[in-house]
Amino acid sequence: MSKAAYDVVVVGAGIVGAACADELVRRGLRTAVVDREVVGGGATAAGMGHIVVMDDSEAQFALTQYSQKLWQELRPELPDDVEYEQCGTIWVAADEDEMAEVWRKRDYYEKRGVPTEVLDTTSLQSLEPNLRGGMAGGLLVLEDGVLYPPCAARYLMDRAQGRGARLHVGSCVARIGEGRIQLSDGQEVSAEIIVNAAGACAADLTPGLEIKKRKGHLVITDRYPGFLRHQLVELGYLKSAHSVSADSVAFNVQPRRTGQILIGSSRQYGAEHKEADNGILVRMLQRAQEYMPGLTPLSVVRVWTGFRAATPDKLPYIGPWPADKSLFLATGHEGLGITTSLGTARILADQITGTRPEIAVEPYLPSRIAKEHAHA
Numbered sequence: 001m002s003k004a005a006y007d008v009v010v011v012g013a014g015i016v017g018a019a020c021a022d023e024l025v026r027r028g029l030r031t032a033v034v035d036r037e038v039v040g041g042g043a044t045a046a047g048m049g050h051i052v053v054m055d056d057s058e059a060q061f062a063l064t065q066y067s068q069k070l071w072q073e074l075r076p077e078l079p080d081d082v083e084y085e086q087c088g089t090i091w092v093a094a095d096e097d098e099m100a101e102v103w104r105k106r107d108y109y110e111k112r113g114v115p116t117e118v119l120d121t122t123s124l125q126s127l128e129p130n131l132r133g134g135m136a137g138g139l140l141v142l143e144d145g146v147l148y149p150p151c152a153a154r155y156l157m158d159r160a161q162g163r164g165a166r167l168h169v170g171s172c173v174a175r176i177g178e179g180r181i182q183l184s185d186g187q188e189v190s191a192e193i194i195v196n197a198a199g200a201c202a203a204d205l206t207p208g209l210e211i212k213k214r215k216g217h218l219v220i221t222d223r224y225p226g227f228l229r230h231q232l233v234e235l236g237y238l239k240s241a242h243s244v245s246a247d248s249v250a251f252n253v254q255p256r257r258t259g260q261i262l263i264g265s266s267r268q269y270g271a272e273h274k275e276a277d278n279g280i281l282v283r284m285l286q287r288a289q290e291y292m293p294g295l296t297p298l299s300v301v302r303v304w305t306g307f308r309a310a311t312p313d314k315l316p317y318i319g320p321w322p323a324d325k326s327l328f329l330a331t332g333h334e335g336l337g338i339t340t341s342l343g344t345a346r347i348l349a350d351q352i353t354g355t356r357p358e359i360a361v362e363p364y365l366p367s368r369i370a371k372e373h374a375h376a
């Protein structure tokens with residue numbers, strides 16, 4: 001049998017595919033990446049770039065905490081245009097019920113070594129004077145940060161190419177499987193292993209994969225240096241992120257190094273067109289203004305949308321696809337793929353190279369949904 005052209009071909013040059021390629025080539029594998037568009041042009045270009053530890057489940061916590069640590073290690077090497085800032089997150093509690101959630105979250109993080117500070121009304125107001133007065137308080141998570149996702153993806157891909165990875169952009173993949181990648185123009189490439197990192201489109205290439213597109217809107221303002229200092233998220237955000245059907249909005253704002261303010265966020269299923277939806281945009285901005293009335297007169301310079309790759313259990317798929325021994329998945333990261341790209345790359349490469357991972361991989365294995373494919 002002739003040798004495959006590559007050890008690994010990664011389909012998708014978003015931040016997840018770029019991170020995977022970088023890690024795989026670092027481990028000595030002959031690696032190529034194929035994307036129908038450009039590096040970091042999909043959900044990665046649309047994402048907010050909040051590098052955040054989340055505690056929805058132990059598995060989500062483990063992957064986000066591990067990944068954040070990897071970002072911190074990488075930080076000294078990141079070029080300026082990645083704009084990594086460890087600004088911290090403040091989870092804003094509007095009332096005493098939400099303050100109870102602040103204390104629960106603080107205990108959870110404290111037990112697991114995540115530094116936090118509980119803020120009362122006055123300390124919250126002094127840290128973020130543009131928040132509406134009278135908020136009950138908040139939780140400051142000190143090591144959370146922000147970055148500019150397209151440049152982070154570009155950096156990881158450049159580094160992968162510097163280590164010998166090949167990049168093919170402008171090539172649409174029509175089919176993958178059995179060690180073959182078929183392009184839409186009919187060309188074929190062979191690989192021992194194929195990694196499906198096609199984000200919200202991953203299920204087009206791997207039928208049976210349960211991924212739904214979850215649309216989000218973001219707005220960016222003109223430059224207002226000093227207006228906002230931390231990433232601010234309402235505690236009600238959790239309700240929005242958890243909702244499995246209804247359209248939802250939540251107050252979620254981010255300070256950019258440029259002085260611009262990124263305003264989110266929205267979540268919608270079943271809205272697969274790229275155009276901004278005025279109804280949900282108005283709801284999102286009204287929510288932001290309720291929390292920060294001072295946003296109202298600021299000039300908006302751009303609005304855009306993107307699609308998160310949502311899975312039924314809110315965890316990504318990282319590992320082998322049971323129905324095809326040449327196929328691995330690195331997708332389904334919903335609203336956390338910028339954060340978890342580095343952890344994903346490590347545990348994917350560990351599985352491919354038979355290395356012991358630093359965190360348990362079982363919660364992310366695609367076999368959790370694909371048992372019927374494995375036994376078909």
Ligand SMILES: Cc1cc2nc3c(=O)[nH]c(=O)nc-3n(C[C@H](O)[C@H](O)[C@H](O)COP(=O)(O)OP(=O)(O)OC[C@H]3O[C@@H](n4cnc5c(N)ncnc54)[C@H](O)[C@@H]3O)c2cc1C
Nearest residue numbers: 012014016036042043044047048050173199216337338339
């Ligand atoms: C509004 C919004 C806000 C977000 N905020 C955050 C945040 O603050 N923090 C965070 O961690 N995450 C956030 N996310 C999530 C994050 O953006 C994604 O999880 C992440 O970008 C996913 O990266 P990816 O590489 O898997 O997918 P993508 O970036 O979508 O990359 C997939 C690539 O695959 C390519 N592709 C697809 N199909 C094919 C094919 N057939 N042939 C060839 N190429 C193909 C596409 O062109 C694309 O480049 C947000 C997402 C949205 C939409």
